[in-house]
Amino acid sequence: MGGGRLTAKERGDIEAGLADDLPYAAIARRLGRPTSTVSREVARHGGPGGYRAEHADRASSWRRRNRPPRPAAPPATDAEAAHGRDPDAVRAFTDAFATLMTAAGLPRTAARVLACLVTTPSGARTAAELAGLLGVSPASVSKAVGYLEGLDVLTRAHEPGRRRARHVIDDEVWLRLWSASARKNAAWADTARAGADLFGPGTAAGARLEAMRRFFAGVHRDMTDPSAGTALDDAMTVLTALLHAARPLAGGELAAALGWPPARVATAVRAAEHHPEACGPLVLRRTPSGAHLVTARHDRLTPAQRTALARRSDDPEVTA
Template identity: 60%
Template sequence: MNADWASRPERAASEPEGKGWGRMPGGRLTHDERRRIATGLADGLGYAEIARHLDRPTSTVSREVARNGGHGGYRADHAQHATGRRARRSGTVVPREEPAAFDEHGRDAEAVRAYAEEFAALMVATGLPRMAARVLARLVTTDSGSLTASELVAGLRVSPASVSKAVGYLEGLDVVRRERDAGRRRERYVIDDDVWLRSWLTSARTNAMWAETARRGAETLDAATPAGARLDHMRQFFTGLSDDMAGGTTAEVFADVLTVLAALVQAGTPLAVDPLAAALGWPRDRVADALRDAERHPDIAGPTALARLAPDTYAVVAAPDRLTAEQRAALGA
């Protein structure tokens, strides 16, 4: 943190002699205070620390930033003009700040909401659709890690259809799951604590699949030709990326796991290691390693899972967290 942030020259010039730096907490933010907010953000200060310097509630600062570009886009002059425009459009004087509301843990509820929007903005910048990002951010910043559709609709002030579409998108990414409220008909949308690990493994698996596809292309087109060499460079890139993400030689591992799982699906019946090795034309140790890796990293298998039926016999089944008990019963499982 910049140590002299609270004692910059403009401080003395902007406040009456004998008064503290901050103004009454309920008053309107001044242009100078907005400049200080922008300076504090640039110096890496949090909302609470900026608010202490200004003698303002944290919610005042978080709300101000959220309304005017967010953490990375806040500009004091723009915020000042925007506030004036809003006041002129409404034809009323900008109201005094309401007292901050706190949750059961003593946290400023408005600051938490503002952070959720900031978190969502970051995910939007990385390519996630805006509504999906807002839903995910709300789930991440909720202590229970779960919310109902009606709670999301009320909290985000959007339509049920928007929430439904966003949840469907997040389910496709395997970062959100549904579960039925005990004794009630409504569903809850849940984010698990290991969601980031699963997302990381999914990304590593995707890169490994790109590497494997590029490898086959380089073999087909001949790596000595321009097109084949291009695919071989692609293989090297995605292999390195996948290895860096998972901390090992994952491209080959993932490819072998997926091949063995596909073989079990194709067989449609449990198989032991030796018949699998004979069918694939692989050494026995390679098949055994792939089966061991599939057990060690179940997320590689996606909606399926490897089941060990005997010390040396395996089958592919539905992943246990993909179907509810009611769905399994309806399918005769």
């Protein structure tokens, strides 16, 4: 697989893949990169709905120019584990840190392994070292390490002349954990959306599930898209264009009318569809042919309110 920094072309391919609704794994296969590289890149630069290749490239260049020099990590030895501090105080802090992560949902041994690596000077230990420090069996460490590797929290490194691999925690671990949490919120929102569609907006269960969907969709957007304004602003422009046209328009027609690349239109459409709560009283819909049109949202009104409004619009005295 490819290594090193992502190029401007690769970032363009990532933007195009997102516009095509490809999963991260499929985009990564196209690039010959690990899936984690693509997921971190997207999470770092606006999320699936706001990723822009040129913005990401500029931000990455700025970070490289302004990154402070990284001090060399000292070799990991048991004598240095306390950083010159009181060993009992370090142990108490490590236990408290592990307890916090357990409360957040990590299995206990996995939380202890992670806390141990965070507080180790080099951020790396072998399985045998972890077992000795934590007072657990090698099998327990192996299971915990496998769990953390499944979350993309740990990596393995082999040093020259050493047969055993070292388990390493790097500086981007919290970004990856954040991304995993964001994906869970997206799954909650998708499940709630399916339930709201099943029961219908006019029922108590449907309204409750729609409120749940809006909550988790908003949390997901806030977590993954610090520049959500870009995609949502484009979405509002698309909705305004459809209102002005007063007829359904295909994606290509919208792109031509707005003078945008098709990928930008696709991203704006996806933002409007995935975050209807941010589009006010309007909602984007698709015709059977795949064209886009804009209508008023119905979930803001109860069935009784819609009936009353329809009755008033039919009253000659009101419409006169």
